[in-house]
Amino acid sequence: MTTGKTMGENDIIICDGVKKWFGDFQALKGVTTNVKEREVVVVIGPSGSGKSTFIRCINRLEVHQEGRIVVDGTELTSDLRNIEKIRSEVGMVFQQFNLFPHLTVLQNITLAPMWVRKKPRDEAEASAMSLLERVGIPEQANKFPGQLSGGQQQRVAIARSLAMEPRIMLFDEPTSALDPEMIKEVLDVMKELALSGMTMVVVTHEMGFAREVADRVLFFDYGTIVEEGTPEHFFTNPQHDRTKLFLSQIL
Amino acid sequence: MTDRIELPEVPELEYAPEKPPQGPVVWMQENLFSSRASTLLTLVGLFIAYVFVKGAAGFLFDWAARRWDMVTLNMRLLMAQAYPAGDNLQITDAMGEPIDQFHRIWISLGIVVALAMFSFVFWRVGSRLSRRNLARVVMGIGGFILFTFLGVPIIDYALPFLFIIGGLAVLYIGFNAIREALGTSRLLGDLALGILINLPIGIALLVLGVTSVDFGGWDWQFSLGVHFWTILAGAVLAGVGWLLQRDEASKEETIPLMGVLGVVAAAVAGLIWVIQVPVPEELVVGADKTWEPVASSTTLPWTIILLGAIVVYFIALGVRRVVPEKTGRRVLAGLWLASFPFLSMVVLRDPGFGEQFAPGFDLTQYILIAVGFLVVGGAIIAVVAHENIGEWLAAIAGVIGVAIIYTWGFTSALFFIRFLLVLLLIFVLGAKTFGSGPARNRYLIVWGATMVILTYFFIIAKGGTTVQVPGASPFGGFLLTLIVFLGVTLLSFPLGVILALGRTSTMPIFRLMSVAYIEVVRAVPLITWLIMSIIFLPFALPLDAELDRILGVILFYSGFSAAYLAENVRGGLQAIRAGQKEASKALGMTTVQTMIFITLPQALRTVIPALVGGAIATFKDTSLVTIISLFDFLHISRFVIPNSTLGRASVRTTLVFAAAFYWIFTFAMSRASLRLEKKLGVGER
Ligand SMILES: Nc1ncnc2c1ncn2[C@@H]1O[C@H](COP(=O)(O)OP(=O)(O)O)[C@@H](O)[C@H]1O
Ligand SMILES: [Mg+2]
Numbered sequence: 001m002t003t004g005k006t007m008g009e010n011d012i013i014i015c016d017g018v019k020k021w022f023g024d025f026q027a028l029k030g031v032t033t034n035v036k037e038r039e040v041v042v043v044i045g046p047s048g049s050g051k052s053t054f055i056r057c058i059n060r061l062e063v064h065q066e067g068r069i070v071v072d073g074t075e076l077t078s079d080l081r082n083i084e085k086i087r088s089e090v091g092m093v094f095q096q097f098n099l100f101p102h103l104t105v106l107q108n109i110t111l112a113p114m115w116v117r118k119k120p121r122d123e124a125e126a127s128a129m130s131l132l133e134r135v136g137i138p139e140q141a142n143k144f145p146g147q148l149s150g151g152q153q154q155r156v157a158i159a160r161s162l163a164m165e166p167r168i169m170l171f172d173e174p175t176s177a178l179d180p181e182m183i184k185e186v187l188d189v190m191k192e193l194a195l196s197g198m199t200m201v202v203v204t205h206e207m208g209f210a211r212e213v214a215d216r217v218l219f220f221d222y223g224t225i226v227e228e229g230t231p232e233h234f235f236t237n238p239q240h241d242r243t244k245l246f247l248s249q250i251l
Numbered sequence: 252m253t254d255r256i257e258l259p260e261v262p263e264l265e266y267a268p269e270k271p272p273q274g275p276v277v278w279m280q281e282n283l284f285s286s287r288a289s290t291l292l293t294l295v296g297l298f299i300a301y302v303f304v305k306g307a308a309g310f311l312f313d314w315a316a317r318r319w320d321m322v323t324l325n326m327r328l329l330m331a332q333a334y335p336a337g338d339n340l341q342i343t344d345a346m347g348e349p350i351d352q353f354h355r356i357w358i359s360l361g362i363v364v365a366l367a368m369f370s371f372v373f374w375r376v377g378s379r380l381s382r383r384n385l386a387r388v389v390m391g392i393g394g395f396i397l398f399t400f401l402g403v404p405i406i407d408y409a410l411p412f413l414f415i416i417g418g419l420a421v422l423y424i425g426f427n428a429i430r431e432a433l434g435t436s437r438l439l440g441d442l443a444l445g446i447l448i449n450l451p452i453g454i455a456l457l458v459l460g461v462t463s464v465d466f467g468g469w470d471w472q473f474s475l476g477v478h479f480w481t482i483l484a485g486a487v488l489a490g491v492g493w494l495l496q497r498d499e500a501s502k503e504e505t506i507p508l509m510g511v512l513g514v515v516a517a518a519v520a521g522l523i524w525v526i527q528v529p530v531p532e533e534l535v536v537g538a539d540k541t542w543e544p545v546a547s548s549t550t551l552p553w554t555i556i557l558l559g560a561i562v563v564y565f566i567a568l569g570v571r572r573v574v575p576e577k578t579g580r581r582v583l584a585g586l587w588l589a590s591f592p593f594l595s596m597v598v599l600r601d602p603g604f605g606e607q608f609a610p611g612f613d614l615t616q617y618i619l620i621a622v623g624f625l626v627v628g629g630a631i632i633a634v635v636a637h638e639n640i641g642e643w644l645a646a647i648a649g650v651i652g653v654a655i656i657y658t659w660g661f662t663s664a665l666f667f668i669r670f671l672l673v674l675l676l677i678f679v680l681g682a683k684t685f686g687s688g689p690a691r692n693r694y695l696i697v698w699g700a701t702m703v704i705l706t707y708f709f710i711i712a713k714g715g716t717t718v719q720v721p722g723a724s725p726f727g728g729f730l731l732t733l734i735v736f737l738g739v740t741l742l743s744f745p746l747g748v749i750l751a752l753g754r755t756s757t758m759p760i761f762r763l764m765s766v767a768y769i770e771v772v773r774a775v776p777l778i779t780w781l782i783m784s785i786i787f788l789p790f791a792l793p794l795d796a797e798l799d800r801i802l803g804v805i806l807f808y809s810g811f812s813a814a815y816l817a818e819n820v821r822g823g824l825q826a827i828r829a830g831q832k833e834a835s836k837a838l839g840m841t842t843v844q845t846m847i848f849i850t851l852p853q854a855l856r857t858v859i860p861a862l863v864g865g866a867i868a869t870f871k872d873t874s875l876v877t878i879i880s881l882f883d884f885l886h887i888s889r890f891v892i893p894n895s896t897l898g899r900a901s902v903r904t905t906l907v908f909a910a911a912f913y914w915i916f917t918f919a920m921s922r923a924s925l926r927l928e929k930k931l932g933v934g935e936r
Contacts (some may be wrong), residue, residue, distance in 0.1 A: 088839030098834035
């Protein structure tokens, strides 16, 4: 293990035969995998293979139709209370940042802690500032998202998710909408997060990041996990033909 | 050997060359006469504008036919129609003394102005202007006066006019020569030329011009002398404005806007004491005229309000130093919201709900009913909201439902109770969803607030008005226009937003209801709804006749306007990217929180222009209330004044005045919306 951290024993995310259809089109064809506490899982695979759908099912932005998803001991059902509990424990970072454009950076970060966690404003602002410090942009607190660069916006988005003190973080191609020189600043923040012991599921095409940080890599194709293993196994000795083909295309 | 790479020298930043100040001739060459085609277009445009302005000026300044005196004479009628004033002998109290209630309107206006001043201060409205912009406004006004008045023949005094303009030009050239000579301390010839030749000639021309005008006395009918002076004033304003905006330094934003407004307010307050107009002594044609102040009996109140505004502004500046800005803003927003019901009460009601004006209305009874509902209903809601008593919900709701149906047949005295029962039913049904757990206290507060507000409005509606006059309606004029407009705007906004949310909701029952409402309401002309408001409202709400006509209009009009507003807001809601909702949900926010904090604010921002457009349309369309015999501003301008003894043939004049009056308000609204858009950065962030 290159990161050298100790892994918890508990499975914090359990997916068992998860299936999902959009109309007649089946996007997930029975996905089974477990994520342990403090584990960093990187999901790769060709476009349209169902990676986003998969991680969006984990915080129920998409609703799976068959199979079971259990997050931190709570099964995802249509019970509204379960969903809100899980969403406040699972942070998500989007490809398009999705910051709230009408609120300042600080307001973006404090909104949910104040209204979902019922934190007093002072407390919420203090922890927002320390999070901004952590992602390296405390001086931008009172600007609007539109005034920041892409890399800065994505770091704010990460801080916004962290402000809810989640136990799990989901990343859906967090660097794909960024100019090359900004990718590193976001990846650095993510690496720091992984080292601090956060459980993470990351969809990304950044193979360097996967090699360095991931405990496990999942390769998706046509809505299923085709192959999974440690980064070493993956990049040196892939088994499956489709994996080999994909890796040869992007490396 | 070092491996250093020689970097090329970075060139220093250079600023774009400064543009030299342009004279008007250069400006015109560049902008109006740059090519043969543009010259042609400019000339054609000028000709068309001139034809229009000449026609308009000929109409406006046809002193024999235009009856501006009718506008000033009937100002009170235009503003408030028959609102009881001290000199109306038809409206008396028990002792036979005339009742003067006009002071209520002044007090209301004063409160609004004071609130506005505090808001200006606390929202820091009023940037600094540059001398250039200010001077250009002055120049524009001068140019407009010049252009307009030149539309009327000036033959009678063309010569003196030319003398004076010539004199001014010679003086200007002379002063310029002197200034240059002093600056370089060389051109002695210029200095001599300026002092010895230009000054005397210029002054001589001026004197010649001024003395050769036949003033013909200062008369209301605007003698040629007055006409002449007006043109001269226009020319001077345009000239001074042009001079003040030429130099580069004038671009700096140094003059506070509020200071300029203060000076204007003070000037107006002073001028209304000075300017006088002739007023007929008797209400017959050809009566002798006496001179009276232009604002007649309202001189003192206007002065107090204008000067008061300046004083309050400074007080507010002081208050801002003590009170935190955020707190102040919250309090002010609350006061603004409360001001409409409160002030309509001040304008329409006797503080003691005078018995003689509202027969059969028992205030105590209403308050007792309301308090009973507040307490008992609150207790029921609190019980139902409790976690473990879910089964009781259906039972209690059922009992209330039966009570409603059972009491439906009773007479109007119970209408208030029936209404509150329906309200209670809604709250009980919602208790489990919205009021359980920690939200219970908040839910109870909402119930209490809703009760208080509704009771207040019921009392207003049932209490009759103390402002009784013989005739069709209690008051009219601009006051009515304003009350209908404000009432409709305030009511239709929340209703429209709710409809828009319903229409975009994922819950089919809400969506269906909203769509049905919007499609039905929009498909029927507004006039039809207004007529229905007097035909159907008495059946639905058995209230007292006269005020209810206004109330009914406000309710129906709001319902109509809300349907359009809802469609605008829906557009804004649909323009929001799906990612916004997803991000909000992913943070664990509920659907309602997402709506309040994320989607609605963004949607409303993008539709501000459409909303203000709707408000402006509403403002103008209030004139449709004339269809149900309410005497709004336009109705009085068109029918009431021209039908008075003196007013014959004054219909065109008053209509022009009415148009200008509407324009002032709508223009102000569209400007305010521009500012708001800029401030909220629509389309930028
Ligand atoms: N909301 C949706 N409606 C219909 N089809 C969808 C929707 N979202 C995704 N899909 C389809 O599901 C498949 C998987 O999509 P996605 O999970 O976004 O892939 P990836 O993230 O791996 O590129 C794609 O073929 C896509 O077209
Ligand atoms: Mg994707």
